[in-house]
Amino acid sequence: MQVPPSGGTAPVNIRVFIIPALITAFSLVVIWASLQLDESPPMIVGDSMQPRAFPMFLMAINLLLVAVLSIQFYRHPPRKVPLERYPTWGSIALLALFYVLTVYADMFIGIAVVMFLMCMLWGERRLWVAGTLAVVTPVAVFLLFDSVLRIRFPRGLLTNWYYG
Amino acid sequence: MLEALQSMGSVILDPYLVLLIVVTTVLGVIIGVLPGLGATTGAALLLPFTLTMSPVHAITALATIYVSATFAGSITAILINTPGTAAAAATTFDGYPLAQRGEAGRALGIAVVSSTIGGIFSVIVLCIAAPMLAQVAYEFRPPEYFALTVFGLSMLASISAGGAVKNLIGGIFGVWVATIGAEPATGIERFMFGNYELYEGLSFVPVFIGLFAMSELLVQSKIAHHVADTISMKAVKLPTREDYKRIWKTVLRSCGIGTFIGVLPAEGATVASMIGYAEARRWSKNKKEFGKGAIEGIAGAEAANNAATGGAMVPTMVLGIPGSGTTAVILVGLMVHGLRPGPYLFTEQVDKVYQIFGAMLLANIVFMIMGLYAAKAFARISLVPTPILWPVVFALSVIGAYALSTSLLDVWIVLIFGVIGFFARRHGFSVAPIAVGLILGEMVETNLQNSLKMFEGDWWLIFTQPLAALFLVLAFLGLFGPVIFSRIVRQRD
Incomplete structure (x- = not known):
């Protein structure tokens, strides 16, 4: 399946977005799993953060990075990785x-x-x-x-x- | 100062330590000349064997592997056009063409001498800079440490293979892996999925063995039938006076570049050698000769990559932040052997620290002697067929991983991270950022939590701390500087 780029020069193979899609899926799964974690009572956490907050924060950054990676792949598609023997x-x-x-x-x-x-x-x-x-x-x-x-x-x- | 010199000098009075340095130098050179088995993999594989050693002996063994394997990569780079380590990739540019012209001995001589000068220079800098940096680091509190670890993670953007974004994604993945297990402050279980063996988190060593050794095994399987062409050589020749005249400025420049790059968190010998080579070319009067066998090219790359080894030990020992992939393994070694990395290492166990520095100095001299007299023999080792070498690496990997905490879970971690590392590399993601992220993960979270407690939840007050603000600005520049500067240059043009 081909997606025409906005510049309209050469078509971009949608396969180049498989890796960003996998990383996005991984990040979303981690965020979901983080939301299932127990909350710590406020008297223990104090002014700090809940144990779920840090992994979610990391995955939020990851999603931003994946967006940048997708743009990079759109502009300069990576070369196809040959299948191993x-x-x-x-x-x-x-x-x-x-x-x-x-x-x-x-x-x-x-x-x-x-x-x-x-x-x-x-x-x-x-x-x-x-x-x-x-x-x-x-x-x-x-x-x-x-x-x-x-x-x-x-x-x-x-x-x-x-x-x- | 006198005590420091005494501790360093005591190394040569310890026959067991001297023997250990000689043996691990031989081992390091062998690891360095075997394509695929770099200093990081070698150190990770050796770590379980150091369990019964004293802390000084264990860290000396790992550090010796580091310096000798970094040098030895140049032997195969020059003789078979295959860098034994990534740090020797730049050496192939001029080393192999010079060898093809029948001057392999001269090329190796330049590499040996430049590497030794680079290595010794950086250990001297390490001896001077580390205690000074430790003095500054005493003043560090959680906000400064948090900012420093963020700076360390931002430096991942520019290390080794892969693009900046890919390296950062790898680093974030590493930090996330560090969150597996009980959360340190509250004891809440995270991502353990009912497996209580994960309560204290994933051990660093099996993850490293998986990422570096097992993934490399799978990468090597792609070239299992590759047969290398070798270039014959009679003997290694020391550089002549004319050679010295041509390379001394390059060597000095690369010593500075390599040490500086090494000191930067997460940067390593590979980046140093590339910059060392590029600068040698930029300042040379014979630019056209580069790529065809310029001795300045060999000297520039080799002095820089070995200078990075001592430089990389500075943040590792003083701040607990690895200066490279191999120092990440050494950092784990320090922890396993009860030496707490950080500024207090320089007050609580200063004698041990200087013994390690002294041993590194001696290791540089030992590999120079080996390089001069046995390079030809070592080059032959690189011809060990991969179908024999890599199954042995497999056995050492799984047994080594098991031996550290006698847990089969660690063996499964090796296998899982081996496969993860292989697929990451297959798609252009370097594995070093994952390792560095894993090391820095707990530091960054704990120091952020402590900073929040310190400022009663007002996180922006971190920016009011001068040193923390400086590190965060440096992190910002590390991440966005290249984009901003290139845009400014484009607008000017």
């Missing part, structure tokens, strides 16, 4: 996989699996390189944090076995 979307999917594996199996299983798959996804073709990396790195980092920094990691299949 599969390694990027695959990497984002791996972050989701890491969440699932950490919650339902073990954080270190999650790290090892994600490292291995990320390595392959990004172009490594030698299985043994990806495998070694995925095993050695988490084990080394675990031993360092466990023995030197005395950090206890969350319980899972492997850590249950290690901690007993």
Whole structure:
């Protein structure tokens, strides 16, 4: 869909306003969420402001800035961002996989699996390189944090076995 | 003064500290030469490893990473035309053309010497200016602090990538993120959605690791198959007397520019190097040589970006306002290790402060030696394939985030802010303003609340405080100055 600019030179693609629209929606949601916050009794707040006031004030500024950004985009449309290739979307999917594996199996299983798959996804073709990396790195980092920094990691299949 | 010098000198008598500086300098140079892994990401990743260290050792490690990674970005900028850090982007303009002419060693020599001079100059300024500024800061009350943080936020308009408006939107988002959790004065819960782990707000470190390391991982995935061309080099050559004659004025000018830019809240080495380069070109007699291998261009950019490191530490330590993205991480490091940033640091723990300054001075000397004798070896590290490097960064990010407060929530925060940071960068929003906004968020709200209480709700009385009014005028000029001045110039023409 095309919107003719007031100057009447070149049509502006409405897609350039998606980002300002998203920021506007975010700001409005925050303002709405702020309005749902509890009010503090006047004897505590005194001459200061209610806890909801500051986030609302921030979002009001944000809305002003978005208006300026929209004008800028209207006058000088930003160049189209090319869609990323599969390694990027695959990497984002791996972050989701890491969440699932950490919650339902073990954080270190999650790290090892994600490292291995990320390595392959990004172009490594030698299985043994990806495998070694995925095993050695988490084990080394675990031993360092466990023995030197005395950090206890969350319980899972492997850590249950290690901690007993 | 004598005590300060003694504290600084004590650094070389602490073998563990000297070893730590050498090790973290090597680490910093490695981080600096690896494209994508800058000083900020490096410091954020290293922070969890400093947990068991003493405060001085921990901050020294972070500060050493800062200065050495800032310098090391120039190695790959010169040899493979890929700046290891954003601050070295200006170095590619003349560094790479000079290397292509077969003078890579000379280009690196100029970069090493200029960076060292810039770094040492700024640490000396830091030693002198920080206590003086602390004296002034003793007089600051909530209105002055509020105005100062507003000034700091206004400076986001001009930092690094993205436009002014985009940076300000990022900064506002960062300030909003800081409001998540219990409101400090009343304890009212904000944006927690029933998750009581968020009661004390989001921890800075996982947000930073997400914004800088995890988002960079996703950015790097776009160029996963990129193979860099390298330029061969025999050895790094120290500048000749003729070279020194050509660059000394540029180096001195860039030292001043870099330190000044660094002192400004939220500005950093990237802006400093760009201005340093532009000024070197403006004052040069050989303007036509710029872009084709002018040594003044390398010296101007490199002296400025390293001078900004010491400058950026001034507001960080004296006012608790980060001078750059990396000093935002160092600021968090100070807090994690119980060193309260602010003017009282200079009375309560002055010996520790000067030990950190002394360590920064030593770090500059150590990276110069490494730059001169091992740049060639370090340049090879930049050829580590991305499919191997970035999965390791992933592992360090999630384990590091977990280790700080042994909470899985921090790991999820890394992932969430990694994705937010990636999409922000995809659409031209820099992530540094979000980080700076997050740091300044609580300060700006608390000081506004205290100012309102002080003036019994009459907020306009903030303007009657001379220093506060000055900072607010500076903030106004920072935001609207460029528009006003360009309009005046246009009308004159």
